[in-house]
Amino acid sequence: MLTRRIIPCLDVINRRVTKGVKFKNNVDLGDPVELAARYYEQGCDELVVYDITASAEHRPIDIDMVRGVARAVRIPFAVGGGISCLEDMSRVLLAGAEKVSVNSLAVKNPTIIAEGARAFGAQCIVLGMDPVRTDDQARCPSGYEITTRGFRERTGLDAVEWARRAEGFGAGEIVVNSVDADGTRQGFELTITRLIADAVRIPVVASGGAGCSRHLRDAFVEGHADAAIVAGMIHSGEYTIGRIKAELAADGVPVRKSA
Amino acid sequence: MIAIIDYKAGNLTSVKLAFDALGQANVITSDPAVILAAERVVFPGVGAAGSAMRNIKELNLIPVLRSVIASERPFLGICVGTQILFDFSEEDEGTPCLGVLPGCVKLFRPSDPRDKVPHMGWNQMSIQRRHPLLQGVADNSDFYFVHSYYPEPADTTDIIGTTDYANVKFAAMVGRRNMAATQFHVEKSGRVGLKVLENFACWNGTLNPECSTLGLPPC
Numbered sequence: 263m264l265t266r267r268i269i270p271c272l273d274v275i276n277r278r279v280t281k282g283v284k285f286k287n288n289v290d291l292g293d294p295v296e297l298a299a300r301y302y303e304q305g306c307d308e309l310v311v312y313d314i315t316a317s318a319e320h321r322p323i324d325i326d327m328v329r330g331v332a333r334a335v336r337i338p339f340a341v342g343g344g345i346s347c348l349e350d351m352s353r354v355l356l357a358g359a360e361k362v363s364v365n366s367l368a369v370k371n372p373t374i375i376a377e378g379a380r381a382f383g384a385q386c387i388v389l390g391m392d393p394v395r396t397d398d399q400a401r402c403p404s405g406y407e408i409t410t411r412g413f414r415e416r417t418g419l420d421a422v423e424w425a426r427r428a429e430g431f432g433a434g435e436i437v438v439n440s441v442d443a444d445g446t447r448q449g450f451e452l453t454i455t456r457l458i459a460d461a462v463r464i465p466v467v468a469s470g471g472a473g474c475s476r477h478l479r480d481a482f483v484e485g486h487a488d489a490a491i492v493a494g495m496i497h498s499g500e501y502t503i504g505r506i507k508a509e510l511a512a513d514g515v516p517v518r519k520s521a
Numbered sequence: 522m523i524a525i526i527d528y529k530a531g532n533l534t535s536v537k538l539a540f541d542a543l544g545q546a547n548v549i550t551s552d553p554a555v556i557l558a559a560e561r562v563v564f565p566g567v568g569a570a571g572s573a574m575r576n577i578k579e580l581n582l583i584p585v586l587r588s589v590i591a592s593e594r595p596f597l598g599i600c601v602g603t604q605i606l607f608d609f610s611e612e613d614e615g616t617p618c619l620g621v622l623p624g625c626v627k628l629f630r631p632s633d634p635r636d637k638v639p640h641m642g643w644n645q646m647s648i649q650r651r652h653p654l655l656q657g658v659a660d661n662s663d664f665y666f667v668h669s670y671y672p673e674p675a676d677t678t679d680i681i682g683t684t685d686y687a688n689v690k691f692a693a694m695v696g697r698r699n700m701a702a703t704q705f706h707v708e709k710s711g712r713v714g715l716k717v718l719e720n721f722a723c724w725n726g727t728l729n730p731e732c733s734t735l736g737l738p739p740c
Binding site: 264266267355360386466488489 | 662667710
């Protein structure tokens with residue numbers, strides 16, 4: 263049986279992993295390559311690394327860091343932040359990443375998804391999206407609007423409509439990172455996760471809000487997610503990947519047997 | 522030396538890094554002379570069968586591949602590299618392939634919408650017959666898959682291991698003589714994947730006796 267994937271997320275600023283709430287009050291958590299190796303040893307199924315200030319600083323992704331992670335782990339990982347063109351995608355993939363994640367760039371220029379899928383294969387192209395709840399049902403019938411640039415800008419795009427379009431362009435996977443839940447550790451935003459998981463045929467990753475194993479179980483069972491991202495709950499040391507998996511397995515969720 | 526065949530079908534860095542981690546000399550190459558001189562050959566690939574076949578034709582690699590497979594040298598296919606060993610793939614409106622293994626490659630057509638395509642993530646392989654590459658690998662170990670099409674060998678004796686997805690029991694690993702091939706990404710399958718690659722690096726290309734290893738513990 264296909265297992266549900268547990269994916270630690272490393273937000274990196276100046277080659278240090280940081281953790282904030284809603285992209286604010288960031289705390290230094292250590293070296294990204296060391297953290298990647300630690301979570302790999304604990305049995306995570308995949309990793310995602312965001313070079314979160316690359317775009318804002320108009321600099322390319324830290325390729326040395328990507329190479330370091332690729333040497334340290336034998337599982338797939340995605341890299342996001344600072345991808346601005348096909349050439350950036352190529353550099354990241356050749357450095358050893360399996361996937362590239364595009365978010366604001368894809369909103370600005372959706373054809374980058376199609377170009378990336380054609381050049382590198384759909385499985386490489388992850389669409390990251392940051393939906394926020396909205397009352398503007400006229401513009402956003404799903405009740406969720408896409409934001410960009412680290413939640414700073416609203417786009418008027420309906421989240422479910424955007425997910426369907428991205429799938430049509432050839433995205434291989436969608437990460438649904440709820441603005442409302444991000445960093446709260448109060449649980450994933452299950453409504454939007456499920457709306458999108460049911461709207462597309464490609465895998466959907468729940469992101470934002472994981473605080474305990476039960477939240478992941480809810481993302482899989484109620485949110486229909488294929489995978490879930492964890493950050494604060496493991497960075498704090500409160501949980502290991504092994505403990506999350508043991509608790510999920512006890513709750514009837516199929517997980518990969520950890521090393 | 523292990524030759525990792527570069528036929529412009531995706532990213533080979535992970536395959537190289539995995540052999541580097543095992544301390545095994547390897548080279549990414551599309552040079553027929555280098556491939557023909559290598560002790561072992563890896564035929565990886567991501568992307569689509571149609572472009573993969575076009576690229577190996579343009580690079581004049583078809584006779585090279587046939588020659589290696591016909592020899593006694595260990596040969597390992599991975600993912601799309603595995604799929605195009607068969608006669609035919611449904612991908613890209615139908616793609617005639619190398620035909621060194623009888624059978625075809627089919628698209629997953631799930632009846633349950635919760636079975637997503639591609640089949641992406643970790644799934645178990647049920648071992649159907651012992652093989653030197655699976656020495657020290659437990660039955661039903663999890664491997665990492667990313668694919669929308671799956672191999673269906675015509676000769677079931679070519680099947681080494683099977684995996685269940687979307688109501689299909691497909692061949693996750695196949696092999697014949699000196700040729701072994703995985704649908705999963707062995708290079709991205711954690712410790713157990715590395716164990717398979719270690720076995721490949723030590724394999725003599727025959728089905729027995731079992732060969733020596735570099736010393737990784739069983740998984």
